[in-house]
Amino acid sequence: MTDSPLGLVEIVGTGLVGTSIALACRRAGIDVVLSDLSAEHVRTASGLGAGRPKQADDRPVLVVVAVPPDHLADAIVAALQDGDAFVTDVGSIKSRPLRDVTERVDAAQLGRYVGSHPMAGSERSGPLAASAALFDGRPWAITPHATSAPGAIAAVGELVALCGAVATTLSPDEHDLAVARTSHLPHLAAVLVAGRLAGAPAEHLALSGQGVRDVTRIAASDPALWQQILGANAGAVTDLLGELRDQLDDLIAAVRDDEREVLHRILSAGVTGTRAIPGKHGGPVRPMRSIFVSVPDNPGELARLFGDAGEIGVNIEDVHIDHDPGRPVGLTELVVEESRAEHLLSALESRGWSTHR
Amino acid sequence: MTDSPLGLVEIVGTGLVGTSIALACRRAGIDVVLSDLSAEHVRTASGLGAGRPKQADDRPVLVVVAVPPDHLADAIVAALQDGDAFVTDVGSIKSRPLRDVTERVDAAQLGRYVGSHPMAGSERSGPLAASAALFDGRPWAITPHATSAPGAIAAVGELVALCGAVATTLSPDEHDLAVARTSHLPHLAAVLVAGRLAGAPAEHLALSGQGVRDVTRIAASDPALWQQILGANAGAVTDLLGELRDQLDDLIAAVRDDEREVLHRILSAGVTGTRAIPGKHGGPVRPMRSIFVSVPDNPGELARLFGDAGEIGVNIEDVHIDHDPGRPVGLTELVVEESRAEHLLSALESRGWSTHR
Numbered sequence: 118m119t120d121s122p123l124g125l126v127e128i129v130g131t132g133l134v135g136t137s138i139a140l141a142c143r144r145a146g147i148d149v150v151l152s153d154l155s156a157e158h159v160r161t162a163s164g165l166g167a168g169r170p171k172q173a174d175d176r177p178v179l180v181v182v183a184v185p186p187d188h189l190a191d192a193i194v195a196a197l198q199d200g201d202a203f204v205t206d207v208g209s210i211k212s213r214p215l216r217d218v219t220e221r222v223d224a225a226q227l228g229r230y231v232g233s234h235p236m237a238g239s240e241r242s243g244p245l246a247a248s249a250a251l252f253d254g255r256p257w258a259i260t261p262h263a264t265s266a267p268g269a270i271a272a273v274g275e276l277v278a279l280c281g282a283v284a285t286t287l288s289p290d291e292h293d294l295a296v297a298r299t300s301h302l303p304h305l306a307a308v309l310v311a312g313r314l315a316g317a318p319a320e321h322l323a324l325s326g327q328g329v330r331d332v333t334r335i336a337a338s339d340p341a342l343w344q345q346i347l348g349a350n351a352g353a354v355t356d357l358l359g360e361l362r363d364q365l366d367d368l369i370a371a372v373r374d375d376e377r378e379v380l381h382r383i384l385s386a387g388v389t390g391t392r393a394i395p396g397k398h399g400g401p402v403r404p405m406r407s408i409f410v411s412v413p414d415n416p417g418e419l420a421r422l423f424g425d426a427g428e429i430g431v432n433i434e435d436v437h438i439d440h441d442p443g444r445p446v447g448l449t450e451l452v453v454e455e456s457r458a459e460h461l462l463s464a465l466e467s468r469g470w471s472t473h474r
Numbered sequence: 475m476t477d478s479p480l481g482l483v484e485i486v487g488t489g490l491v492g493t494s495i496a497l498a499c500r501r502a503g504i505d506v507v508l509s510d511l512s513a514e515h516v517r518t519a520s521g522l523g524a525g526r527p528k529q530a531d532d533r534p535v536l537v538v539v540a541v542p543p544d545h546l547a548d549a550i551v552a553a554l555q556d557g558d559a560f561v562t563d564v565g566s567i568k569s570r571p572l573r574d575v576t577e578r579v580d581a582a583q584l585g586r587y588v589g590s591h592p593m594a595g596s597e598r599s600g601p602l603a604a605s606a607a608l609f610d611g612r613p614w615a616i617t618p619h620a621t622s623a624p625g626a627i628a629a630v631g632e633l634v635a636l637c638g639a640v641a642t643t644l645s646p647d648e649h650d651l652a653v654a655r656t657s658h659l660p661h662l663a664a665v666l667v668a669g670r671l672a673g674a675p676a677e678h679l680a681l682s683g684q685g686v687r688d689v690t691r692i693a694a695s696d697p698a699l700w701q702q703i704l705g706a707n708a709g710a711v712t713d714l715l716g717e718l719r720d721q722l723d724d725l726i727a728a729v730r731d732d733e734r735e736v737l738h739r740i741l742s743a744g745v746t747g748t749r750a751i752p753g754k755h756g757g758p759v760r761p762m763r764s765i766f767v768s769v770p771d772n773p774g775e776l777a778r779l780f781g782d783a784g785e786i787g788v789n790i791e792d793v794h795i796d797h798d799p800g801r802p803v804g805l806t807e808l809v810v811e812e813s814r815a816e817h818l819l820s821a822l823e824s825r826g827w828s829t830h831r
Contacts, residue, residue, distance in 0.1 A: 325752065332692065395680060
């Protein structure tokens with residue numbers, strides 16, 4: 118049924134991430150047992166095909182702990198003491214839970230533990246939002262400590278692979294520095310900008326365009342979860358917020374005094390930063406190009422467009438539709454490999470589509 | 475040919491926004507003449523069907539000035555002194571150009587001017603990126619001054635309507651306060667976060683997920699344009715950056731000292747702020763829901779999905795595809811009206827699609 122060396126997997130915590138991992142394991146033909154403080158979550162996840170409730174005599178070979186940050190260490194310790202399984206967790210912070218676990222288990226138990234962290238999630242939560250495809254092509258950090266057993270590391274690597282994610286190995290400390298920069302700082306910047314919108318006059322907010330929507334989207338996430346994440350990575354986050362404040366002071370002075378050279382330097386560093394983000398799936402950035410097609414706002418028209426693109430034989434990498442349902446025509450952006458864009462444009466035009474470069 | 479009361483329209487500045495307005499006017503059957511310091515831009519825009527190059531004896535009834543912020547006042551004054559047309563501009567800042575223009579024209583000339591500002595743009599620039607649909611459903615501020623002639627205000631209102639945008643009337647000062655909050659502050663926050671990525675270790679950047687990409691996207695915009703925008707709105711921007719700094723100080727203290735109540739308050743204000751942004755097209759927010767479908771990564775499969783959705787009769791409001799071209803299956807997110815989601819899900823499942831809620 119499976120060619121994976123993984124045997125029975127236990128998922129502790131059947132929220133969005135835990136249930137999604139369970140679904141990915143089931144997709145690969147691996148047996149999964151589920152446990153959660155909420156029996157309802159277990160029933161829901163089980164009903165979605167994510168596995169069966171754990172029984173007292175189940176002996177998993179790998180336990181995946183997917184609980185909120187404040188409960189990570191307790192759940193990891195319990196899993197290490199409960200059997201002889203390898204244990205990993207999928208928490209957003211790696212150093213502090215490791216420190217807590219190290220104080221509470223013996224050396225043999227500690228060796229069976231290796232932390233990990235999939236860089237996938239959602240503003241949504243709970244098992245109903247889960248998907249076996251949540252991790253497809255996403256980064257997934259594996260964070261061994263000094264005495265993690267090779268077998269434990271290999272088991273987690275198997276899990277990452279069957280979830281379709283891209284493994285990156287980092288020490289727990291390096292991981293926490295990395296997510297402070299790539300996740301926690303962007304999150305807090307979004308929160309601060311969104312906070313400036315609350316209470317603003319409606320006629321000011323009426324001018325909101327796509328930019329402010331994109332910048333603030335992640336600020337809609339659960340405050341209770343995020344205060345735990347930030348609390349557990351306070352050192353790295355505080356350091357980066359300090360850097361941000363120094364740069365903000367420079368920026369305030371430059372805007373106030375119209376120091377155009379300083380402003381240009383700060384703005385240009387931002388451009389450089391956007392280019393430093395690697396390609397979406399961890400690989401090199403392939404050159405892409407957007408083409409734009411006017412599409413009448415009827416249920417069948419998008420189908421006709423994609424049908425034509427399919428017949429033309431050009432793979433569409435991404436799509437954005439921007440239309441007002443009250444208007445007859447919307448603009449559809451098709452993102453394709455640059456080398457295929459001209460062919461698609463001319464072929465669509467010859468089929469009567471109105472395109473814009 | 476047209477039922478619009480607008481006669482000949484002149485577009486001064488054939489970049490992305492100017493050419494897009496010209497294309498929207500032509501779509502409505504209105505004659506358009508084009509002028510630009512760059513003869514090549516005029517030829518390109520003209521070749522795209524945006525209008526013809528302006529001749530000496532052309533007498534437009536409305537001049538639309540679409541030049542960079544530093545050149546706005548000069549171009550507006552020149553247009554007011556050159557004939558008897560109504561004049562508007564589409565600059566990102568409204569108070570300072572009005573002040574400059576007021577000092578340099580007589581009362582009759584000033585009466586023919588009314589500022590405006592479409593909230594649409596792109597990281598791309600130039601006439602080749604233009605589209606008649608750029609403004610569809612977008613906010614477009616109209617900013618009359620105390621002596622703007624009713625005819626001038628009406629002409630700009632006509633222009634906004636034929637571009638398919640949603641007009642919002644504000645005083646120039648109110649406008650500049652509004653965009654400081656909804657555009658300039660988000661932009662600068664994105665710049666500061668992106669600036670922290672430049673020079674970060676590659677293994678840290680490898681953990682970049684969708685959140686940091688969304689937060690930093692607009693930081694890729696042209697620094698030369700943005701230093702002009704910020705310079706022209708320095709007062710309002712400096713005030714808001716000061717607010718941001720005060721809040722940042724509170725945040726740093728709360729993270730450093732693990733003050734969970736303060737953290738929760740700041741994070742919750744962010745959630746409230748994201749909810750304050752009005753519906754995408756200025757109307758009330760209609761409840762939407764995302765459903766997820768696994769789609770094999772072949773050219774014809776998306777077509778089949780959209781074909782099925784079209785036959786099922788549910789209109790798709792937005793689409794996001796997230797897949798690794800190296801993998802056989804990608805996850806496609808379909809955004810539909812909440813009331814239609816269950817019907818679409820069950821109908822797609824009955825056609826053999828693998829869906830996730």
